[in-house]
Amino acid sequence: MGGIESRPLHVRSPLFFLVTVTAASVLLGLAVDLSSQTPASALTLVSRETRRNIPITSVGDQELVPLDDLAQALQLQLQESLGTMTISYKGKTVFLTADQPLAQVTGRMVSLSSPPTRRAARWYVPLDFASRAVGPIYDVRVDLRRAAHMLVIGDLRVPRVAVRYDPLGGAGRLTIESTPQTPSTVTQDRDRLVITFDADGIEPPNPPYRAAGAQAADSLVQAVRLSDPTTLVVDLGRRFASYKAADGDPLVIDIAGIVATPATPTTLTPSTTPTIPTTSAPSPRPAPPAAPPIELSPLLAATTAAVRTVAIDPGHGGEDEGAHAFGVDGTKEKDITLAVARRLKTMIEGRLGVRVLLTREDDRAVALDRRTALANNNKADLFISIHANASLRRSLSGATIYSAAFATAAARDAATEGSERVPTFAGGLRDIQLVPWDLAQTHHLDQSTMFAGMLLQQLTDRVPLAQTPVETAPLRVLASANMPAVLVEMGYLTNPEQDRLITSDAFQSSFAQGVFDAVVKFRDAIAAGITR
Amino acid sequence: MKGRQVAIAVTVALAAALAWVVFVGLPKRYGNSARPAPSFSPFSSSPSASTSTSGRTIKAKLFYIAGDGTHLTSVERDVAYGDGTLEQAREIVAAQIAAVPDPLVSPVPEGTTLRALFITDRGDAYVDLSGPIASGHPGGVTNEMLTVYAIVDVLTTNLPSVSAVQILVDGRQVDTLAGHVDLRRPLEKNTALIE
Numbered sequence: 001m002g003g004i005e006s007r008p009l010h011v012r013s014p015l016f017f018l019v020t021v022t023a024a025s026v027l028l029g030l031a032v033d034l035s036s037q038t039p040a041s042a043l044t045l046v047s048r049e050t051r052r053n054i055p056i057t058s059v060g061d062q063e064l065v066p067l068d069d070l071a072q073a074l075q076l077q078l079q080e081s082l083g084t085m086t087i088s089y090k091g092k093t094v095f096l097t098a099d100q101p102l103a104q105v106t107g108r109m110v111s112l113s114s115p116p117t118r119r120a121a122r123w124y125v126p127l128d129f130a131s132r133a134v135g136p137i138y139d140v141r142v143d144l145r146r147a148a149h150m151l152v153i154g155d156l157r158v159p160r161v162a163v164r165y166d167p168l169g170g171a172g173r174l175t176i177e178s179t180p181q182t183p184s185t186v187t188q189d190r191d192r193l194v195i196t197f198d199a200d201g202i203e204p205p206n207p208p209y210r211a212a213g214a215q216a217a218d219s220l221v222q223a224v225r226l227s228d229p230t231t232l233v234v235d236l237g238r239r240f241a242s243y244k245a246a247d248g249d250p251l252v253i254d255i256a257g258i259v260a261t262p263a264t265p266t267t268l269t270p271s272t273t274p275t276i277p278t279t280s281a282p283s284p285r286p287a288p289p290a291a292p293p294i295e296l297s298p299l300l301a302a303t304t305a306a307v308r309t310v311a312i313d314p315g316h317g318g319e320d321e322g323a324h325a326f327g328v329d330g331t332k333e334k335d336i337t338l339a340v341a342r343r344l345k346t347m348i349e350g351r352l353g354v355r356v357l358l359t360r361e362d363d364r365a366v367a368l369d370r371r372t373a374l375a376n377n378n379k380a381d382l383f384i385s386i387h388a389n390a391s392l393r394r395s396l397s398g399a400t401i402y403s404a405a406f407a408t409a410a411a412r413d414a415a416t417e418g419s420e421r422v423p424t425f426a427g428g429l430r431d432i433q434l435v436p437w438d439l440a441q442t443h444h445l446d447q448s449t450m451f452a453g454m455l456l457q458q459l460t461d462r463v464p465l466a467q468t469p470v471e472t473a474p475l476r477v478l479a480s481a482n483m484p485a486v487l488v489e490m491g492y493l494t495n496p497e498q499d500r501l502i503t504s505d506a507f508q509s510s511f512a513q514g515v516f517d518a519v520v521k522f523r524d525a526i527a528a529g530i531t532r
Numbered sequence: 533m534k535g536r537q538v539a540i541a542v543t544v545a546l547a548a549a550l551a552w553v554v555f556v557g558l559p560k561r562y563g564n565s566a567r568p569a570p571s572f573s574p575f576s577s578s579p580s581a582s583t584s585t586s587g588r589t590i591k592a593k594l595f596y597i598a599g600d601g602t603h604l605t606s607v608e609r610d611v612a613y614g615d616g617t618l619e620q621a622r623e624i625v626a627a628q629i630a631a632v633p634d635p636l637v638s639p640v641p642e643g644t645t646l647r648a649l650f651i652t653d654r655g656d657a658y659v660d661l662s663g664p665i666a667s668g669h670p671g672g673v674t675n676e677m678l679t680v681y682a683i684v685d686v687l688t689t690n691l692p693s694v695s696a697v698q699i700l701v702d703g704r705q706v707d708t709l710a711g712h713v714d715l716r717r718p719l720e721k722n723t724a725l726i727e
Contacts, residue, residue, distance in 0.1 A: 316671075316711055323671035333671060368707055387712075390672025392637050393601030402673065407719045408696070438716075468602065473677060476707050476714040487712075489673055 043127060045073050046201045047153040051229060056149065057124060062114040063149075064124035067096075074134060074153070078123075085116070085123055092137035096125070103133040110136075127151075148203040156200040157182065161232065163205040163224045170257050171353020172220045174234065177250035178202070186245040186253060193234040193243060193253065194227070201229040211237070220257045241308045244355050256308050256355045306526035307382060309355040310348055310519060311375035313477065314341035315387035315487075318365030323390030325499040333388040333493060334363065336502055340490065341386050343512045348519060369438075372480040376440070382451065382522065383485035384515065385477050388502060390494045397498045398466035399511075401455045402487040403448040404441045404479060405472035440482035446532040447484035454521045455486060459514040463507060464491065464498075484522075488515070588613035590620070592690045594628050595682040595726070597637040602674055603727040604682055606689070607636065617693055622649050625659055628686045639678035641668030647703065655695035656718040657687050666701050669710040676712045681725045688721035696720045 042053035043065050054069045067085065071078050077088040087094040095104040101115040110133055114126045125133075130151050131144035143152040145160065152158045159178040166173045176195065178184065183198045204226040211219035220237045227233040239257040246252045314337040316322030322333025338360070345356040357378050359371040375383045389400065441448070456470050466489075478485045490511055491498045501507045525531075589610040598605040611627045614620030629640045643664035650658040661683075669679065684697040696718035700706070706715050 320711060321671075322711065323675075368711070387673065389674050390670050391601045391674050392597055392639070392670065393599070396601040396674065400673070407714075407717050410714075410717050466602075467600070473673065473712070474714045474719065475673070475712055476716070477712075479714055487673070492672070492674075494670075494672070 041149055043130075043149050043151055045151045045153060046156060046158060046229070048156060048200065051201070056127070059117060059124075063127055064114070064117060065127060065130075067116070067123035067125045067129075070125065070130060070134075074130075074138070076134065080123075083118075087134070089134070089137050090139065094133045094137060096123070096129075096133075098123070103129065105133050105136050145203045147206045150201075150203055152201070158201040158203055159197065159199055160203040161197070161205055163209045163232075165209055165219075165221045165224075167215075167219065168350060169353045170239075171349075172255045172257070174221055174224075174253040174255060175250050176232070176253070181249045184251055186243075186251070188243065191236045191238075191240065193236065195232040195234065195251070197230045197232075199230050202226070202232070204232070220255045242355050254349060254355065256353055258308070307354060307519070307523040309357060309378055309380045309382075311357045311359060311378070311380035311383045311483075312341045312344050312348075313359040313371050313375075313383065313385040314338040315385055315477075317360050317363055320365050323388055323493050325493040326394075326496065331388075331493050331499050331503055333390075336388050336490070336493070337386045338363065340508050340512060343508055344384075344386075344515055347512050347516050351516070352520065352523075354519070354523075368477045369480065371477055372440075372482075372485075375485075376437075376480070376482045380483050381526075382519065383478070383481040383483055384519075385475075385485070385487040387487060387489045389489040389492045391492055392494075394495055396466070396492045397495045398464045399459055399469060399491050400466040400489045401452045401459075401470050402473050402475055402478070402489070403452045403470075404445065404481075404485065405474050406439065406442060406479070407474055410439055410474070410479070437482070438480045441479050441485055444481070444484045447526075448478075448486055450525065450530070450532050451484050451518065451522050452486050454518040454525075455488065455515065458518040458521065459511070462510040462514040464501070592624050592627065593686070594624075595639070595686055596632060597639050597678055598727040600727075602678075604639070604678055604685065604725050605727045617691055618649065618651055621651060621657060621687055621691055621694065622646060624686055624690050625649060625683065628682060629661070629665075639675065639682045641665055641670070641679070643668055651694060655693055657691075657694045657697045658700055658718075659683055659687070659697055660700040660703055663702050665699070666706065666709045671710045673712045676708070676710045677725065679709060680713045680715070680719065681722050684719045685721050685723075685726060 041056045041063075043056055045052050045054065052073055054065045054073065057064050057066070067087075068078065070076070071087065075089070079086045079088070083098055085096040085098075087096065092106055094106075096116050098118040099115045101112045103110045103112055112126050112132060113128045116126070116129070117124045127144055127146055127149075131142050135142040138153075140154040141152075143158075144150075145152065145158075148160070150158070157180075159180055159182040162177045162179070164175045164177075166175070176184070178197065178199075182202075185196050187194050187196075205224060209221070209224040211217075211222045216222075218237060218239060220240055222235040222237050224232055224234050234253075236255070237257070241256045241258045243253055243255045246254070314334070316334040316337060318334070320334065322337070324333070325331040341358055345358055348354050349356045357374060357380060359374050360366045371385075372383070389396075452470050456465075459465060459469075475487050478487055490507075491502045493499050493502065590613050591608050592611040593606040594609050594611075595604040595606055597603075609627060612623045614623040625646050629638075629644045629646060631642060632638050641664050643662070645662040645664075646659070647662055648658075648660040650660075652658075665679070669676065680699060683699055687694045687697050698705075698718040699709070699715050701709070708715055
């Protein structure tokens with residue numbers, strides 16, 4: 001087999017010895033001369049048995065490797081005479097002539113990208129010599145990956161990996177494409193993401209990704225590099241908060257970051273007081289209705305340390321269809337909530353760089369407990385349940401925002417030692433301290449109420465509101481949420497006019513925009529230390 | 533002689549009328565308007581056989597969907613008299629979940645029946661309703677709040693000794709009726725929902 005031999009190959013010529021003995025200083029000078037033209041790079045030989053590097057020497061725009069090193073690695077026999085080098089492998093031969101960009105390979109002429117060069121008793125050959133001249137006489141495939149400086153020997157799975165990083169406001173998206181498509185796993189190791197490919201090796205990104213430019217120090221991704229033959233390491237910036245990898249091809253890793261809130265709000269009019277210069281882009285008010293594609297989204301100035309993950313809960317699903325509009329094929333609540341939740345996810349992730357979890361991604365039944373468990377387990381910082389309302393009175397219309405209330409019995413269950421006061425649905429206050437997980441929301445009522453107020457503010461003028469647009473109710477899905485949580489009823493499907501409205505693209509865009517803006521307000525308030 | 537006979541007849545008639553007033557009219561008049569609370573037997577945690585007295589009724593406030601669709605409106609209705617809080621509670625719930633004529637709109641899905649009712653010593657009532665309360669529910673937080681609190685408020689309003697109500701469905705504790713209102717614990721009266 002054409003494996004790579006690690007023992008030294010004794011390739012010697014009389015000239016080699018002569019030069020070694022008599023011209024050491026010249027050799028050294030040449031070496032210095034060559035190395036001075038050489039970027040620190042090497043041709044990496046990859047085979048099933050081993051990997052080794054052969055130093056690359058650049059002469060002009062040509063990249064050359066020492067033929068003896070290559071011969072040693074590939075078990076080639078070399079013999080030089082009268083300015084011609086004969087390369088043999090298992091009875092097959094290649095002839096090279098110095099300064100001729102040609103090789104004679106088993107009787108046929110093959111062109112090379114540059115002529116072999118003979119310097120100080122060593123022959124240097126272009127990289128494509130390996131694939132074009134050695135390849136045809138070798139018994140396994142010799143595959144040159146020129147850009148990556150790799151020589152793959154044998155039928156190995158060595159996918160080519162391309163990396164792209166797109167900063168998106170306070171977050172970013174890392175896209176990693178492998179060709180041919182190769183499965184990979186992503187794990188976090190402190191301030192690094194480790195991406196391991198199910199392959200014999202990978203052809204690393206070329207050029208390697210490294211944060212550059214004025215904002216480099218703040219970049220969420222500092223560098224993407226090869227850590228071992230099948231593993232890429234993503235060096236994360238100091239603003240890194242969380243990541244979410246989506247399986248598939250290409251591999252997409254959304255990275256959320258922490259950015260300090262600007263000390264002064266961005267203003268579009270000249271200020272009479274000096275402003276603190278920041279490197280952040282101004283934060284234009286997000287354009288109303290149509291949700292722009294992610295790439296075109298305005299960059300928002302800040303992401304707080306507090307709101308890193310938002311859980312969005314599309315109400316109902318599967319057999320539980322929720323409310324219905326009147327009519328045989330009337331709108332189902334479960335469909336409309338999923339559509340709006342998806343829209344919100346795209347908007348918040350794309351424009352705010354905050355990780356968004358959906359409690360269901362498709363039309364399936366998910367128990368109420370599991371919905372909050374998902375948010376709790378993923379340490380979501382905000383929980384927004386999306387619903388559509390129904391009434392036996394057809395005239396009812398408008399959106400309602402609910403935060404949690406608790407029955408006295410719940411507060412009683414929650415209270416084992418008095419230390420904290422919570423309002424009960426029946427009115428009044430109860431002292432509680434230890435809170436069972438299914439009453440976790442009792443700790444977050446202030447912030448939930450604050451967020452409900454922000455939602456009201458942002459939805460006003462965007463969508464029709466109910467007569468009493470903010471309410472509290474003992475809602476099951478909110479009770480267990482261990483983070484600020486609200487439930488929003490977008491409007492009444494049982495009102496034909498509302499049904500038409502809620503199913504429209506314009507309404508859903510406006511509604512999502514309102515929720516998005518409320519999330520931004522909430523994030524900023526939390527960052528500023530405002531909690532109620 | 534004739535005059536004596538007339539006098540006797542008048543006396544008998546007056547006596548009969550007086551007797552009717554004393555034994556039928558007055559009890560009916562005052563008995564009906566009396567709240568059932570005073571003489572109720574100690575609370576029981578298990579159901580007992582119906583002891584309602586045929587023909588006797590009390591006035592009770594029942595709750596229906598108000599014109600604004602988001603509140604409950606109370607309507608005073610005659611409800612069969614029940615012997616004791618537990619029995620009276622059953623009669624009240626049965627009246628609350630019964631179908632009603634227009635223009636009243638019941639927040640309780642049609643076909644819902646009362647399976648059982650228990651009251652603990654603490655005053656928590658457990659109302660076990662049949663499946664249609666959930667399976668026939670039209671959904672929506674607004675509807676669901678009205679359904680739940682019609683049951684909760686009808687007991688807590690008419691029976692002061694009932695402090696909270698938990699709804700069971702087909703004998704089991706449930707999370708919600710239609711995905712929203714938490715039914716895992718007894719709920720107290722919510723006057724904010726009453727018009």
